[in-house]
Amino acid sequence: MNNEADKIRRCVAGAVQKFAGEPGPLLEILHAIQDELGFVPAAAVPQLADALNLSRAEIHGVISFYHHFREHAPGRYVVQLCRAEACQSMNARALEEFVRGQLRLDFGETSADGRITLEPVYCLGNCACAPAMMVNGELHGRVTPERFGEIAKEWGVS
Amino acid sequence: MSAAVTVYVPGDASACSLGADRVARALEAEAGKRGRVVHIVRNGSRGMFWLEPLVEVVTPAGRVAYGPVAAGDVAKLLDAGLLEGGAHALRLGDIAAHPWLASQQRLTGSRLGIVDPTSLVDYVAHGGYVGLRNALAMQPVDIVRAITDSGLRGRGGAAFPTGIKWQTVHDQKAGQKYITCNADEGDSGTFADRMLMEGDPFSLIEGMTIAGIAVGATQGYIYLRIEYPHAARALARALQVARAMGHLGPDVLGSGKRFDIAVRLGAGAYICGEETSMLESLEGRRGEVRVRPPLPAIKGLFGQPTVVNNVVTLASVPVVLARGPQFYKDFGAGKSRGTIPLQLAGNVKQGGLVERAFGLTVKQLVYGYGGGSASGRPVRAVQIGGPLGAYLPESQFDTPLEYEALAARDGLLGHGGVVVFDDHVNMARMARYALEFCAVESCGKCTPCRIGSTRGVELMDRIIAGRADTVRNGAQTADLALLEELCDTMFNGSLCGLGGLTPYPVRSALKHFREDFQRVN
Numbered sequence: 001m002n003n004e005a006d007k008i009r010r011c012v013a014g015a016v017q018k019f020a021g022e023p024g025p026l027l028e029i030l031h032a033i034q035d036e037l038g039f040v041p042a043a044a045v046p047q048l049a050d051a052l053n054l055s056r057a058e059i060h061g062v063i064s065f066y067h068h069f070r071e072h073a074p075g076r077y078v079v080q081l082c083r084a085e086a087c088q089s090m091n092a093r094a095l096e097e098f099v100r101g102q103l104r105l106d107f108g109e110t111s112a113d114g115r116i117t118l119e120p121v122y123c124l125g126n127c128a129c130a131p132a133m134m135v136n137g138e139l140h141g142r143v144t145p146e147r148f149g150e151i152a153k154e155w156g157v158s
Numbered sequence: 159m160s161a162a163v164t165v166y167v168p169g170d171a172s173a174c175s176l177g178a179d180r181v182a183r184a185l186e187a188e189a190g191k192r193g194r195v196v197h198i199v200r201n202g203s204r205g206m207f208w209l210e211p212l213v214e215v216v217t218p219a220g221r222v223a224y225g226p227v228a229a230g231d232v233a234k235l236l237d238a239g240l241l242e243g244g245a246h247a248l249r250l251g252d253i254a255a256h257p258w259l260a261s262q263q264r265l266t267g268s269r270l271g272i273v274d275p276t277s278l279v280d281y282v283a284h285g286g287y288v289g290l291r292n293a294l295a296m297q298p299v300d301i302v303r304a305i306t307d308s309g310l311r312g313r314g315g316a317a318f319p320t321g322i323k324w325q326t327v328h329d330q331k332a333g334q335k336y337i338t339c340n341a342d343e344g345d346s347g348t349f350a351d352r353m354l355m356e357g358d359p360f361s362l363i364e365g366m367t368i369a370g371i372a373v374g375a376t377q378g379y380i381y382l383r384i385e386y387p388h389a390a391r392a393l394a395r396a397l398q399v400a401r402a403m404g405h406l407g408p409d410v411l412g413s414g415k416r417f418d419i420a421v422r423l424g425a426g427a428y429i430c431g432e433e434t435s436m437l438e439s440l441e442g443r444r445g446e447v448r449v450r451p452p453l454p455a456i457k458g459l460f461g462q463p464t465v466v467n468n469v470v471t472l473a474s475v476p477v478v479l480a481r482g483p484q485f486y487k488d489f490g491a492g493k494s495r496g497t498i499p500l501q502l503a504g505n506v507k508q509g510g511l512v513e514r515a516f517g518l519t520v521k522q523l524v525y526g527y528g529g530g531s532a533s534g535r536p537v538r539a540v541q542i543g544g545p546l547g548a549y550l551p552e553s554q555f556d557t558p559l560e561y562e563a564l565a566a567r568d569g570l571l572g573h574g575g576v577v578v579f580d581d582h583v584n585m586a587r588m589a590r591y592a593l594e595f596c597a598v599e600s601c602g603k604c605t606p607c608r609i610g611s612t613r614g615v616e617l618m619d620r621i622i623a624g625r626a627d628t629v630r631n632g633a634q635t636a637d638l639a640l641l642e643e644l645c646d647t648m649f650n651g652s653l654c655g656l657g658g659l660t661p662y663p664v665r666s667a668l669k670h671f672r673e674d675f676q677r678v679n
Binding site for chain 1: 171172174175176207208210343344345346347348349351352384385386387388422423424425426427428439440441442443444445446460501502503504505506509510532541545575577578579580583588591595598599601
């Protein structure tokens with residue numbers, strides 16, 4: 001328990017130290033924290049407020065404003081399905097239904113075994129190869145239910 | 159062992175999404191098994207995405223293309239003499255001569271898919287940094303005038319004359335000014351910024367440097383969306399090279415002038431593509447829209463005079479300075495001068511990047527370049543200009559893709575994305591989606607956008623439900639009238655383009671595809 005708290009404290013302090021000299025550093029710091037921990041833990045908020053001379057509300061306000069920042073640990077595989085128009089024109093809605101059913105997850109949920117998090121995303125810039133999906137930063141194009149099934153096998157989902 | 163053969167395998171995100179990384183690995187491995195050495199260059203994409211991964215081999219007779227290549231094809235391709243440009247079913251020959259490319263007018267994207275994006279030497283060999291060298295020999299005010307004279311307008315969507323913006327920043331007296339590049343390319347159906355950053359990052363760096371010299375700014379920021387990790391890597395590499403070779407830093411090309419660029423990552427908020435919201439985000443805050451005035455050009459980033467331009471705009475600057483404003487202006491027509499990189503996406507057979515002088519019609523783009531729908535079904539609609547752009551029915555496909563012509567059709571060109579839909583599309587659902595997207599992405603600062611979008615989704619749910627009794631008793635007709643009123647409120651009352659332009663897709667869907675809103679389910 002203390003180990004976890006220490007880890008967060010060290011991570012936050014490191015991120016602050018790295019970016020505090022730059023103007024308007026909060027987003028940079030939050031990125032650094034999430035890159036290391038996978039999310040921005042609640043415990044980071046008071047520490048950041050203290051270090052940056054901002055209110056806790058201001059820090060929380062920034063974290064909650066941006067879709068990218070998570071307040072809970074994600075699964076090992078973060079599956080982001082594009083819901084935007086170009087993907088819809090290529091049956092993304094049907095794919096979405098299929099994926100939700102296959103993973104038994106709704107958007108924003110993480111599987112009970114901590115393996116997979118399903119997130120919506122609004123455009124990955126892969127609009128000529130729709131539908132698009134990103135998994136841990138790896139982009140996939142022309143994703144069909146069959147193709148999704150093949151990719152999901154790599155995560156131990158069948 | 160024979161000499162190394164250079165093979166281009168795109169490192170472009172879209173090409174990678176179709177397996178380009180696997181192709182590169184297979185090529186390395188299979189060539190090795192055959193005792194051959196290949197020098198693999200991860201270039202950008204030419205923008206012909208139905209042919210990706212598009213592999214090009216350098217032969218004494220020139221570059222020979224093959225595509226679309228799957229990793230599983232590589233062994234057979236090598237056996238067929240790939241490294242000598244040998245015959246194979248996937249052989250496309252000289253891809254630059256392909257009518258799809260040869261008919262384009264690539265000024266901004268002239269190096270896309272051709273150069274090695276990590277090599278400044280390659281960039282210079284293909285005409286790079288001529289613009290900056292010319293600019294450094296000019297008075298700053300003359301650089302601004304060249305941009306004004308070229309007729310270049312902001313390619314991010316608002317189409318504001320770039321030269322006028324620069325002039326305003328130039329004229330401010332301030333200790334610190336900034337060049338900010340809006341690389342928060344969030345519109346569905348657009349990827350030109352991404353392709354440029356991944357495939358020709360030095361063009362953006364050079365454009366920003368020229369902007370800095372012109373207005374007297376020493377620091378640039380690229381605000382890059384988090385959804386673009388490939389672009390982030392490409393920019394990081396290119397910035398490092400540019401600094402190491404003295405093209406950025408305290409003494410740009412020995413001129414004694416300072417300019418440097420930092421990349422700042424966004425965090426998944428569409429609204430941060432709005433310029434004042436982007437500035438808030440760059441300052442480390444919630445991306446809430448600022449009230450204008452003051453304009454960013456007068457009081458922008460950290461309260462200082464700031465140029466805000468998008469990637470395509472800034473990447474178009476070098477060619478204007480290299481070839482002169484008249485050269486650039488001679489492309490296009492009316493008030494839409496130069497070229498526009500159109501992005502053809504969605505349900506289309508041959509999607510990709512089409513850069514042409516303004517004036518191509520929707521029909522020429524969708525059928526000529528696109529070859530019709532990917533599904534083979536009739537095309538029913540296109541959405542132009544991203545999620546805030548209007549839907550056009552086929553009867554209006556003669557509309558030229560330029561700012562004024564689209565405005566006359568109650569639409570916008572935006573960032574130049576064109577998304578194709580076949581006849582399976584339900585336009586009432588697309589209108590609902592436009593409002594849903596607005597609700598998800600609203601920054602919450604103004605009421606018409608924050609509340610209006612949510613009420614709009616509820617309204618659309620009732621309309622789409624299409625219950626027989628609501629149709630009989632006139633409730634559905636009343637809901638449709640209410641939807642029009644809501645659009646009116648959002649259009650006139652919103653603080654920025656998100657709430658203000660969401661009515662475009664909604665109204666156009668309602669106007670041209672009313673039958674989809676009046677179904678009884």
